[in-house]
Amino acid sequence: MIPCFGLLAACGGSDGGGSDETDPPYGFCSNGQSLTCTYSVSELELTYTMYVEHDGGLYFRGDFYSQYKPPVYPYEMTVSDIDRLEILQDGVLHKRDDSASITFSNLDTSGSNYEFYWYRNNELVGYSSVDRLPEPTKNFTYEVFNNTSLITAQWDAVPDHEYSFEMTFLNCTYPGGERNISFDASVPNYSISQPESSFTIDVETQFGEKISELMSSYQSCYIAGRIIGDSQSVIPTQHVGNIKLNFEANDSVFINLF
Known part of the structure; x- marks a missing residue:
């Protein structure tokens, strides 16, 4: 069952008025072009990239994108305090390593279920899950x-x-x-x-x-x-909101000619 913490479209409609989710900026944000709080949820896409390596290692990171962000430095977007990202691996909660990046260093390839949550102002606005990963080379x-x-x-x-x-x-x-x-x-x-x-x-x-x-x-x-x-x-078993999962086996190889 998909969680319903504020997922209005998926869980029963809207009150029809404006909200913090759709009327940026938010106070301190002041239309900072690289801050996620400058954009409404519908203007953002959260992409998680996962590379499963041959030795069982895992490269994993997340990035926010918006077609409304001007292509100027800084090119990467910074996650604002109003946006909270969490991942559950087999029911165990993982939070971001730090506020400067969307990395989760404690994830590994042993899980049988991965759930991805995106909250704005403590309301769930994005959710996706997979029950398997690509297998390494x-x-x-x-x-x-x-x-x-x-x-x-x-x-x-x-x-x-x-x-x-x-x-x-x-x-x-x-x-x-x-x-x-x-x-x-x-x-x-x-x-x-x-x-x-x-x-x-x-x-x-x-x-x-x-x-x-x-x-x-x-x-x-x-x-x-x-x-x-x-x-x-490897396709989402449940999916709501603008969360994209880009998962693949990715193995670096070196071929010695002589």
Whole structure:
């Protein structure tokens, strides 16, 4: 059952008048462009981003956005005192680490239910929940073929997950190891068709040189990237208000060419 602490649209209508939720600014706020209290609830979107890593680690943060905020510094929005954010993992309450960011360092991947609450002036204006997370990438392996300048990579696929590979850069070290140079890929993003969990990189096509040519110029080279896994089953089981959940498995990988 969705909690009904002030969720008028979801739980039974409105009194038809103005309220603190819809008539900013609020006292000290004074229309500060980067403060959430400058905007009504309907003008804000709260996005939670979660990356589940291969070792079971978790990157998690939240951000407020508004299309009404001018694109000027500071670009990130500051949570005002009238907005309270809480997360329940298996019924255990977690509050923000500090007032400067929307981080919850005590969350982990062991939960079977995650609930996200957004209160304004102690009234619940946003709620969402999920009962599972994406599963991390496991058993990543690769093989480098110097004669053809191809690299093949694979990992264990998880049912109902869709994968992509984002190639960040090629990094090479000059002889003597005194300095490095980085190259951008010509096509950095790979979409991988289900149910595949593998990809092939043509080094010459991506970076303009064969592996043998790189070996003649540099002491060592590696490709950095990340495998992204989106689960089609990670959808909110309950959702009210402008809360967006962006959850994915996200694993940084490094492929040593030589």
